[in-house]
Amino acid sequence: AQSVTQLDSQVPVFEEAPVELRCNYSSSVSVYLFWYVQYPNQGLQLLLKYLSGSTLVKGINGFEAEFNKSQTSFHLRKPSVHISDTAEYFCAVTEPGGGNKLTFGTGTQLKVEL
Amino acid sequence: DGGITQSPKYLFRKEGQNVTLSCEQNLNHDAMYWYRQDPGQGLRLIYYSQIVNDFQKGDIAEGYSVSREKKESFPLTVTSAQKNPTAFYLCASSARRGTRGLEKLFFGSGTQLSVL
Numbered sequence: 687a688q689s690v691t692q693l694d695s696q697v698p699v700f701e702e703a704p705v706e707l708r709c710n711y712s713s714s715v716s717v718y719l720f721w722y723v724q725y726p727n728q729g730l731q732l733l734l735k736y737l738s739g740s741t742l743v744k745g746i747n748g749f750e751a752e753f754n755k756s757q758t759s760f761h762l763r764k765p766s767v768h769i770s771d772t773a774e775y776f777c778a779v780t781e782p783g784g785g786n787k788l789t790f791g792t793g794t795q796l797k798v799e800l
Numbered sequence: 801d802g803g804i805t806q807s808p809k810y811l812f813r814k815e816g817q818n819v820t821l822s823c824e825q826n827l828n829h830d831a832m833y834w835y836r837q838d839p840g841q842g843l844r845l846i847y848y849s850q851i852v853n854d855f856q857k858g859d860i861a862e863g864y865s866v867s868r869e870k871k872e873s874f875p876l877t878v879t880s881a882q883k884n885p886t887a888f889y890l891c892a893s894s895a896r897r898g899t900r901g902l903e904k905l906f907f908g909s910g911t912q913l914s915v916l
Contacts, residue, residue: 692842695840722905727909727910728909728910729804729890729892729907729908729909729910730843730890730892730905730907731907732904732905735904776842776843786831786833786848786894786903786905787845787848787858788843788845788905790835790842790843790844791842792840792841792842793840793842
């Protein structure tokens with residue numbers, strides 16, 4: 687069975703600074719990886735996903751993530767954050783053939799300050 | 801506009817009572833899902849349905865029940881057997897599997913259930 691670890695429960699950062707949100711996974715087979723964002727009192731929206739191919743994946747709102755198989759990581763990055771990026775970010779994983787049965791991490795609260 | 805509608809936004813349950821959370825989608829999606837979100841625990845899958853009249857248990861199905869009589873509707877009942885029902889409940893849907901066997905999840909805006 688697969689699992690996801692998001693070590694940072696909260697990440698404070700100043701506006702226009704870069705940010706990295708960490709995600710590590712474990713699985714006995716190959717994986718598909720996702721980042722979702724949740725704004726307060728709302729559902730989740732897909733930011734980006736890695737299925738295969740290039741290990742650097744670009745998503746919406748200027749976010750990108752890099753799949754690193756040797757380190758079993760899929761960290762999310764943005765070179766310059768904005769106040770509107772304040773939200774909770776979830777990393778998720780599924781295995782080929784697992785359909786859309788995603789296993790989510792515990793989330794990282796990104797707080798962007800002026 | 802197409803999307804997923806969850807109602808009510810807030811719901812209160814009395815001791816021993818069953819309550820039903822509504823989830824409706826007009827995206828013509830085949831698959832629908834229910835997740836429970838607790839602070840610091842992320843999302844956990846309760847039930848999912850890949851097609852009408854069929855559904856499967858997720859990781860934490862005990863104390864919950866669902867039905868899928870119509871493609872656009874996937875109501876979740878929180879029964880009295882669920883001893884710790886206070887949580888934020890999220891419904892999601894996705895299209896039929898594409899060639900990659902994986903489609904994007906679309907989420908509703910959630911229902912906060914609390915116990916009186």
